[in-house]
Amino acid sequence: MIAAQYQWNNQHVDQPSATAQALAKEAQVSPIVAQILQNRGVDTAAAVQAFLNPGPEQLHDAFLLHDMQKGIDRIEDAIAADQQITIYGDYDADGVTSTSIMYETLNELGAKVNYYIPNRFTDGYGPNVAAFQKLIAAGTQLFVTVDNGVAGNAAIAAANEAGVDVVVTDHHDLPQELPAAYAIIHPRYPGAEYPFGGLSGAGVAFKVAQALREEIPQDLLDLAAIGTVADLVPVVDENRVLVYFGLALLKQDERPGLRALMKTAGIQPDDLTEQSIGFGLAPRLNALGRLGDAAPAVKLLTTLDDDLAQDLANQTEQENRRRQELVAEISTAALAQATDANHRDRQALVISGHDWHEGVLGIVASKVVERTGKPTLVLNVNAEGRAKGSGRSVTAFNLFGALDQHRDLMTAFGGHHMAVGLTVPADQLPALADALDAAAVAQHLADQGPSEVTVAATLAVPDATMALYQDLARLAPFGTDNSQPLFAFEPEAVTQVKAIGKTHDHLKFQLQTGSSRLNAIQFGAGDQAPALEQAQRVAVLGTLEDNVWQGRHSLQVMVKDLQTQEPAVVVARTTRLHQAMLTAPGTYVFFHQNVYQQLADRLPAAATAVLYTGQPLTPITDDQPVYLVDCPDLTADLTTALTQLKPTQITAYLYEKESLSRLGMPSRSQYAKLFKFVATHQHVDVGHQLAQLSTFIQIPRTQLVFMIQVFFECGFISIAHGIMDAVAQPGHQDLASAPSYQLRQQQMQTEQDLLLCSDSALTQRLQSLIDLK
Structure with a gap:
């Protein structure tokens, strides 16, 4: 099994809101791009155009x-x-x-x-x-x-x-x-x-x-x-x-040093992107300073001599390869240490070794954090008993704050929330490790769960098209605060799994749904190939990339995370139910009679339909997943149903056609309109003329049905065979006492609890109910 390294927070940009669709039309962009920009605070047509069209002004x-x-x-x-x-x-x-x-x-x-x-x-x-x-x-x-x-x-x-x-x-x-x-x-x-x-x-x-x-x-x-x-x-x-x-400018650069550096790095200027800088040029320039003297990097960038530029680029490339070798060597030792008997049960890691190059320890610490999910210090211990190194953390743990109160253990220290540098006497390393573990307990690190990543949407493999990629490319250049959109995929199958690279460090495979196939690659995950080959169900998270090979363009997924089994909770809230949602074996729970009657017969033979009416439910006796088809009127009904069923897996569709919270409660003026109409009109055929009545008094039809029900329950009107009449001299009755009014309030609160909360909040609520079993 491969567990997800992150918690996926799905933004469902493939289901753009009405405001995003309006923004898309006004700004002349795709609705998905509009929703992404709106989520990032770019929410006017002028702001969209300024963002998509950077200019010197x-x-x-x-x-x-x-x-x-x-x-x-x-x-x-x-x-x-x-x-x-x-x-x-x-x-x-x-x-x-x-x-x-x-x-x-x-x-x-x-x-x-x-x-x-x-x-x-x-x-x-x-x-x-x-x-x-x-x-x-x-x-x-x-x-x-x-x-x-x-x-x-x-x-x-x-x-x-x-x-x-x-x-x-x-x-x-x-x-x-x-x-x-x-x-x-x-x-x-x-x-x-x-x-x-x-x-x-x-x-x-x-x-x-x-x-x-x-x-x-x-x-x-x-x-x-x-x-x-x-x-x-x-x-x-x-x-x-x-x-x-x-x-x-870089694509047509006349700077000899950069031309030579791109050549040695295998970067084609025409295909250059911000990723070419982040993963190609920057690491090479950094390598000189990590391993020794960085002054040649300035000479490389500023020289006008082509021959000197090539010599310096070759030197830079050699140092970068040396850096890569050192990182690979030390990372192997550090990861082995991270999982040994002395470290595997710790919430935070202090890892040390001898003759480790101190210039690359920050990179190694990042790799250990990425693989283990634990805050990590990686230090080199020299012959004099001095340990010096770097630390990297996770979002949920303030590494600087954890160590700042233990400066007495260290001879040098500095950094911030996510990264630190430190020097410490080697004999103080055990005390430092204990202090770090105590800080993890104090910061409730174990309760935080994996770091959250924002997922743009879940895409079907056939929907990953070059047209979509080109739409998204308008958001580039990507980077901090403008990250490249991540998409989740749940393919029918994963094929052609293999570890690639000289030392089989990287993972390559294909996502397949129907006849559609999509290549995927994950760097540094070659050891996960056997588990992926055996997996029956896989979820993949990554960015869409244009892979250029010998002049040919093809779409691929650059994988950031994957998991080889469905998570215990899948949040897939929807305002539209599709047959594809009702095809898997499992127990489908309904909370409304009308939805149950429409869909129960459309479930597969291996599925069970359950209508929750308040009566006790029989616990599930096997590992069948539970699908919450529609949204209950009361949050308590959901809690009771799941507590009785005792599921191990939940998929939450929580279908609701129209949001009552967005519709809101009728206003006093709307009630007054209806009251005045009822008082002046008799024998109104609401069974057949509701649409005309809605238009006449200018109250939305859904709202009007609710108001008529409230009036009926309060005794202000009578309805017989679809004919509505005012009740002569009705008694005084508070509208809020009507059962329908109270139900609407409960339904709106349920929407707040189940539909309008974040994916992570709903996941946590449902996971807590699974954990009760």
Whole structure:
């Protein structure tokens, strides 16, 4: 059996709401795209058009950034005075692209400029006092930091003491005490008015270039796009513009280093997407800084020499392959440790080894979290007994908060909710592991369940078409806050299952329903091939991709998650029942006589129809699934029925033709209209003239039927053989006392409980009833 790694929260965008359909028509997009955008807060035609058609006019005024004018003035003064400017960068992909953007800009303006990329292992992250002092001694008269600086208090203070100004350009979280820099250019500076706070380091550097050049630096969009995608900042607003046009530039890039890097990575420029950056270019640029010196990455990005570019690209490719080998080797050992007797019962993991390269431990920790679902620290222990490494977490567990109160166990520590870096004496690792487990208990991690992912819809295999893919492609470029839509598939069969790759690391198979087939691939899941081959029922979650091979295009699913048995609870709420929903063996529970009479005879021979009337039900004696066909009037009826049946699997259709909550209770003015009509009209044939009456008094037919029933129960009218008459001198009666009125209130509450709640909330409610058995 293969268990799902995530909880799937289905948004059912294939059943767009009326407002989404109206938006689709007005904005001239498909209803599915309109529903996705509406779910993401893009809910007007103008906003849709702006989102789908990024333009330079959507870039904000660079001088709105805090201290931008002050920083630009200081840089221009340095250029005019021929002062030595040093760009102090960072060793990741965002850092080296930021450095390259600033370096090319200042070079173009005639500055005397060089750059310094700190070493991860000797300098650490951000401004380093010793590095600053060395650079000042070598002649630096102005520092411009990129992708770092807001936490560099000590180094900046040392620069100030030496009479050297520092202009900080950064995007990281601001500490409580800011450095005494000459200028701090930051999109989220407290009190600043910049319209978009989600820029990457490369994005901030791009805005500085925009201000210095007094125009949009179009030739730097490729670098800005790489840094933006690599740093996982939101791909919305201004970032969407940078990535959109940056990708266009990358496809025709004349930058020798990027041409050479794409060639060694096997990336065809015409087929390049944001995924090519995220999974192709960025990891290669990151590899240099993870394993050693990242300065060659800046040289690669900025050189105009084709031969040097190819040499540097080859070097980068070699380092990336070395990184991959190290990650594979250490991951194998770490995963084995994660499942051994000392670790498998822990809620959070502390994993350590000797001679593990510290530059890749964050990647390894992510792989362990992905496979186990547990927050994980992965550390290397050196000969001196020092353990150093990285941690990654799950959404439900604040890793930084869990460790922050145990700083006495560590010699260095920093990070945030989902990721940390730390150094700890090796003899403190057992205490650290116990502290992490205690935090898991305190944060109720075991009760949280798997992390939730948003699923756009469940698609039938035949509905996964190139036309749908092209509709969805209009939402690209994808990334943080604009994720590529995930779709669930429940095929009739899974065929051609095989592990692929040199070491059989990856899983490839086909989804099949009828004559329709759809290829699927899941990286890193090759060991699941035997279980998938034996599975009878499979649910697959993934994105639709255009797979290009030798010039031929075909659709495939890039798998994010799969499970080889139906979950205990399947939420499939609907306003339309189809015969396909009634074909599987099982027990079908009905709560309304009319729905039961219409459908009970249409069930297969291996199915049982049950009408719940309040009488005790016989528990199910085998593993038959239960299908909740329609929605009960009372939530308590559902609870009672399922408690008596004791099912192990539930599929919740909870069919209701029309939402009473959306219809609402009649207003006082509507009741007054009906009362006035009844008082002035006798012998009304409501059995045959209800539609005309609804039109005449302008009350929706469904609402009118309900109101007439309430009046009848309150004794305001009589109805005989379909003829309605007013009752002379009726007694005073509160409308709320009518049984139909009270039932409507109960039904509306039931809708809140069962139909209008989230999928995860309903799943939890139904799962709790299964757990009672």
